[in-house]
Amino acid sequence: MTSTLTPSEEGQDARPRNPIRRVATLLGPAFVAAIAYVDPGNVAANLTAGAEYGYLLMWVLVVSNAMAVFIQYSSAKLGLVTGRSLPELLGERLGRGTRITYWAQAEIVAAATDLAEVIGGAIALYLLFDIPLVLGGLIVGIVSLGLLRVQSNRGQRPFEFVIMGLLAIIAVGFLVGLLFTDTQWGEAAEGLVPRFDGAPTVLLAASMLGATVMPHAIYLHSSLSRDRHGSGHGHGRLKELLHATKWDVGLSLIIAGGVNIGMLMLAAGALRGVDGTDSIEGAYAAIDGALGPVIAAIFGVGLLASGLASTSVGCYAGSAIMGGLIHRRIPLIVRRSITLIPALIILGSGVSPTWALVISQVVLSIGIPFALIPLVRLISDRSLMGMHAAGVGTKAVAWTVVAAIVALNAVLLVLTFTGDVSIG
Secondary structure (H helix, E strand, O other): OOOOOOOOOHHHOOOOOOHHHHHOOOOHHHHHHHHHHOOOHHHHHHHHHHHHHHHOOHHHHHHHHHHHHHHHHHHHHHHHHOOOHHHHHHHHOOOHHHHHHHHHHHHHHHHHHHHHHHHHHHHHHHHHHOOOOHHHHHHHHHHHHHHHHHHHHOHHHHHHHHHHHHHHHHHHHHHHHHHHHOOHHHHHOOOOOOHHHHHHHHHHHHHHHHOOOOOOHHHHHHHHHHHHHHHOHHHHHHHHHHHHHHHHHHHHHHHHHHHHHHHHHHHHHOOOOOOOOOHHHHHHHHHHHHHHHHHHHHHHHHHHHHHHHHHHHHHHHHHHHHHHHHHHOOOHHHHHHHHHHHHHHHOOOOOHHHHHHHHHHHHHHHHHHHHHHHHHHHOOOOHHHHHHOOOOOHHHHHHHHHHHHHHHHHHHHHHOOOOOOOOO
C-alpha cells in the first residue's frame, strides 16, 4: 500500500492556510486504527463489568485508553519519522528464518482478530434479521471486501472517510441507550477512583485491559501514517505532521474510549444485576428487556458496523504485516477468502461464538509483546529516530506501560486456561 499523495503534492501551497482546517485535513489514520478499540470483542466485557459491578471498574477503561493513546501515537510517530512501518523496520533487522517466524505469529494474530470481528458481525445479523450465522459471516466477509476495494481503488483517504462513518454509527449504536438510562453520576465519578471489590473484579479488570490493546493496530498505525502523509519530510513539515497526529490520535481514541465507557455506564444504569450479559447475545436480550426493542435494534446496528469496520481494518493490517516483514503481497480477495474460512467453519460447527471470542482473545494476548516491545525499542533508538527519539522520561513511561499490559495479559492467559475467567 503506497501513499496516494507525494510530499510535493502535499506542499505548502496545497494546504489550507487556516491552522484548524490544516490540521483537520491531516486527520484520519488514527481513526482507522481506533476501530480496534471498539470491536465486538470489547462489547461483552464492558457490559458484563457494568451489569455485575456497576461503575466500579470505569477507571480501568480510562487507564486502558490513556495507554492506548501513548502506544498509537508512538506507532504513528515511528512511521512518520522513519518513513517505514513497524513491520518493515522489523523485517530489515531480522534474519530470514526469524523474519518468517515473526511474520507467522503476526499473521496468526491478525487472523485471530478477523475471526472475532466476523463472528461479531454474524451475530449482529442474526440478532437483527435472524440470518443464520454462517450466511451472516459470509455477508460480513463480502461487504468487508467491498470496503477494502475502496482503499485499493480510490486510495487511503476515501477509506478513512468510510471507516470514520462506521465509527460514527458504532458510537450512536452503542451510546443511544444512555439517553434512556438513569445514570448515577455520583457513583460514576466514584468509578474513576482505582479500586477492586474482591478477586472477581481483579479478573474482570484484567480481561477488560486485555481486550483493549490490539497488536494489529500497533503494526498498522505506523503504515497508515506513512502511507497517508508520505516520507522524507523536512523539519517544519514533520513537526506539523506530528502535531496533527497528536490531535488525530487524541480525538479518535476519545471517541473510542467514550464508546467503551458509555457501554459500561449503560449496563450499570440499565442492566445492573441482569443475568446473561457475559455474551453478546445475552447482552442484546438484556438491553431489549430493559430498554425496549428499538434501542436493542440500534445497539445491533452498532454491533454490525463494529464487525464490518473491524474486519476490514484487520485484513488491511494483515496486508501491511506481510508486505513489511516478508515483502510479499496477495490479492485482497485471496486474503479475504483465506481469513474468512476459519470463521465460517467455526460458525457452522455449532461451537459457541462466545467461546470462539475467548480463544481469539487468548491469541491476541500472546501477540501483544511481539508488537509492543519492538515498538518501544525502536522509538528509543536515536540512530533511527534522531532528535525525535524517546527521552528518558518517555522511555520510563513506555516501559511501564509495556510491563503493565504484558503482565495483565499474562494473568489473563493463565486465568483463561485455568477456567477462572471468560472474555466476551
